[in-house]
Amino acid sequence: MAETNLIHVRKAGDTYLKRSWMLYAMLFLPMAFFFIFRYIPMTNIVIAFKDYSIFKGVWSRESPWVGFQWFEKAFAYAGFWTAMRNTLLLNFLDLVVGFPAPIILALLLNELVFKKYKKVTQTIIYLPHFLSWIIVSSIASRLLAPSTGVINIFLTSTFGIEPIDFLMNKTKWVATYILFGVWKEMGWGTIIYLAAITGINPELYEAAEVDGAGRWRKLWNVTLPGIRSTIVVLLIMNIGRILGSEFDRPYTMANRIVRDVADVIATLVYRVGIQSFQFSLTAAIGVFQSVICVIFLVAANSMAKKFGERGIW
8 A cells, every 4th residue: 555655656746847847848948049039149239339241250350349430420321310300200100190090999899789790890900910011012002103093093083183192292101101001000909909808897887887877988987997007008118119110111112202201210221231231330220229219118118107007017
């Protein structure tokens, strides 16, 4: 009997050790992944402080340390401040127009009574997120072309107005850029807000109905306060990316005529760094961009905490 109990104890111990090793492996592998593929490449940040070329090693003696020389050249570069202005402007307009859009859409979807219609609608509005900006820019050129675009043909034949050059006029290009960005990402952004709405206690809606609240009152006094923390966290993260810029969106939608308003930091880095092989200069621009983004993130988080919100950390 004692031997049988001892065997069971040993088996239980072996099972515990195996599960412990599996748990440690599950914890270690993601950490190792982030360290190898995220943190180790960050050591190349020293390129911004060295006279580096593609034919020299990052840590080679042939790449001498030059301090903040490349930062000074970046700030003196004519196109840098234009790209920074355009990045701030386009991201600010994206924040003002694009951030409330998924919130409004999620609130509208939440009010739909027919579940099948709601699911079909959600599926349709999610689809543009999976289209690349190459496809979206092609759609934009087909829709908005002055002579052959569907929208201009409709406006000319229906209202008799002259064709509008959406993609060649700087002001109209900015509006087109923002609206297509909202159209592409608005549906995808509703996923988080709909998930937050489903986490609201249904008893709050029942109590509001007992008090005589209609749909609008329940939305304003129950739904919005219920997802406020989610809205604040996502707003902080968006403010932290105010100086960040994606490459494919402005690169595919821009053209030479609107470059003054379409050239952002990402396209500047590509044009100066990749095409002209000035890697140290563009690395300095990237470091400056990252530092400003961190400052915006910390400032936005501090402001949220001052207004009584939890913030990100």
